[in-house]
Amino acid sequence: MKRSSKIKTGILIAITAVLLVFSLFPLFYMVIQSLMPWDQVDKSMVLSHPTMKSYQYLLGSGNSSDAFMWVRSLLNSLIVSVPTAVVSVLVGLCVGYSVTKLHFRGKKIIYESLLFQMFFPGVILLVPRYILIKPLANHYLGMILPLCISTWAIFMYINYFTTLPNELFEAAKIDGLGEFGIILKIAMPMTKSVTTIVFLSMFMARWNELMWDMLVAPDIKMQTLNVLISTQFRTMGNFPGPMYAASVLLTLPIIIMFLCASKHFKEGISFMLK
Amino acid sequence: MAERTNSKKHYRDNFTGWLLNIPYLAYTAVFFLIPLVWAVWLSTMDWNLMSPDRTFVGIRNFTGMFANPKIIAAFFNSFRYLAPIVVLCFLFGLLLALLISNLPDRIKGVTAVLFFIPYLTSGVATSVVIRFFFSYNSAFNHFLRERFDKDISWFQNPTSAFWIIIAIIVWKMSGYYALFLLSAIESIEPEVNEAAAIDGCVGFRRLVYITLPMILPTITTVIVLASGLAFGIYTEPYLLTGGGPNNATTTWLLEIYNTSFTNFRSGEGAAMAIANAVQIFVTIQLFTFVMNKLNRKFGV
Structure with a gap:
């Protein structure tokens, strides 16, 4: 040099x-x-x-009225985020595979409907969705269902499947593998990098969701960590330490997850940006 | 072409095809189509979300918006947020991408990932840090008072409150957009740059005449993404300023949320959401149109 x-x-x-x-x-x-x-x-x-005083406070020792408030909210975040990520991966796989590799009447309509939803300003849906889901208020289902399918995730799979050769799936069919066998044994392993990205991104998006969770789960027993921090934000103004600690607990898991998976999603990232 | 000859084969997967799409279709019906119709209907109603009686008010929810200073502020704030966010996100993203692409290959990936980390933080966590960092007794403000005799109440001043929110968002998003631009820059064939170098086109000239035109499609993507993002600002003003001071930092989402769920005027909220959606749609269309024009003129 x-x-x-x-x-x-x-x-x-x-x-x-x-x-x-x-x-x-x-x-x-x-x-x-x-x-x-x-x-x-x-x-x-x-x-x-x-x-570690701030963390001890969060774990219960200094917080007499509701000792498990913070731990519980951390669990709530997990309970809501994991299914969301899993469902969006599964639905993305199924829709992505069927729209690109299967021949059936109406798949054009499905594709168009995906495009339409993707570019539709979701803010219009907020109020009616809330009214619709109100019977499930303060229930995990009400928090999970409306946000568990993402057109973005589906498109990630569609774009990836179109880069995979059709012959691969045809050959599997000739070998006697059924459609679900193909999804399980061929589509799933081949889309690992997309799955990593979709899973992590959807997990993060759900973990960091604020407005919907505030609306649907106002009960303190159901609040996610993100919501709990923002509701305690004003009253806890004189105790910044625990707020910082809670923010670390909110941020660190996501960063660690992404860093751990960074090897796997490198391929996926470079694909996503194409 | 072999498939074409056998037209029956064309639709051989009707059953599995639809079966695999059932969850998606059910979701679309319940959480997209029904709310969509409902939203339009709701926007013509005066209803408080709970009481059994609702009144039809026609377009009064829409006309009423013009008299509401908060909504007017939200409308103009969308553009006030949009301009600096799009420009700064693009500039910082490009700066980072150019920097990283010129680094030795060994540390490229690591650096890109490190700049990506802010994207992973929740708006709530950053709001906690920012709020305490700028609080009256913080080390930072203490330092300003001692050293420069400056006593700034950051969130009571419309200008500083506004720019703090902009800074948070640009900080969070730049590394993410840099990834897009980086991969576009990396995909430029080395031959192109070599040929340009022979013609004496290096450094800043190469950036303007080669790199930028070659990555124009990605720039379009980044600009459209960033403008979409600018319309969705909610968490930071909600936690830090509540939309104030003097509506300087309020956004559509904040006003829609407050109108619908704090003041229980759901009809009005639905109408505001539609107005907001129209504004988003028109703006994004305009951006796409301009960027396509640019693409045709300067793109490769």
């Missing part, structure tokens, strides 16, 4: 590093403040005496 290009690379890396510091600073700040002694939260940026 020539010297001048080495210097150029060095400068680029330096600029990147500075931008990265800015980009990740809010998250560092959040973690540091969540470990801060309570009398110093927000008043200092240097963590000299890290303490």
Whole structure:
């Protein structure tokens, strides 16, 4: 490598590093403040005496009225997010496979309806959907059902399946595999990278959902972590420490999930961007 | 073509095809078609979500919007949010993408993923951090007071409150859009750049004459995505400013939520949602139209 290009690379890396510091600073700040002694939260940026007090508070020891409030909300977030991600993967697989690889009357209509929904401003549906789902208020089903199918996820599968050769599926059929066998044994393994992306993205979207969960599950026993933080936000203004800790609990799982899967979704990401 | 000769074969999967689509179709009927019709009907009603009596008011829910300063503010704020968000998201996204594409291959992937992390954070978590970071007693404000004798109440000032929300969103989204632009830049054939280099087209000139025209379709995608996003702002103003001060940061979603579910005027809320949807539709169409024109003129 020539010297001048080495210097150029060095400068680029330096600029990147500075931008990265800015980009990740809010998250560092959040973690540091969540470990801060309570009398110093927000008043200092240097963590000299890290303490787990904020986390202990969340786990129940300092919170007498409803000791399991925060743990429960974390569980609620999981209970709502996992099925949403699973269902959107399954439906995406089925619709994506059938629309691209099967021949049946009306598949054009299904495809058009997908396009239409995808570009339709969802805000119109908010009020009537709420009225519709009201009987299921404060119930997991009411939180999960309206958001568990995503046209975006379906399109990810449609686009991926069109890149797979038809012969592959024809051959499987000749070998005597039924449609469901094909989905299980061929389509599912071949779409692993898309599945990783769809699962993670839908999980994240559901985990971070605010408005719908606030509407459908106002009962504190049903609130997700995201909602609980935002309802406690104002009253807990004098206890910033636990709020930071709760935010860490809200953010960290998603980041860890994405980082762990980053190997698998590299292929998927580069596909998604095509 | 072999299939064409056997027309029966064409629709051989009627049963499985529909079977696999049952969940999707059921969902579409229940959570899309019914609410859609309902929304139109609701927008002509005066109803508080609970009482058995509802009154038909025709288009009064729509005409009433013009007299409501909050709705007028939401309408104009959409554009006030849109412009800086689209421009800044695009510029920062492009900057990051260009930077990363010039890094050594070994650290490209890692860097892209690290810049992507802000995209994963919930608006609630960032709002917590931002609110406390800018609170009166925070180290940051303390520093400003001690050092520069500046006492700013960040969320009481319409300008600073507005730009804090913009900053949050640009911070969150830039790394995500950078991924799109990065993959477009990486897919430019090396021969193109080599040929350009022989003609003396390097550095900034290469960016303007080669890179940008080649990735124009992706730029279109990013701009349409970012403008769609700008119309969906809700969490940050809800938690940080409540739409204030003086409606400076309010958005359609915030007003629709408050009208429908805090003030229980669901008919009005439905009408507002339709007005908002029309605004979104027209704006996005306009953007797509302009970008297509640009594509035809400068694209490759």
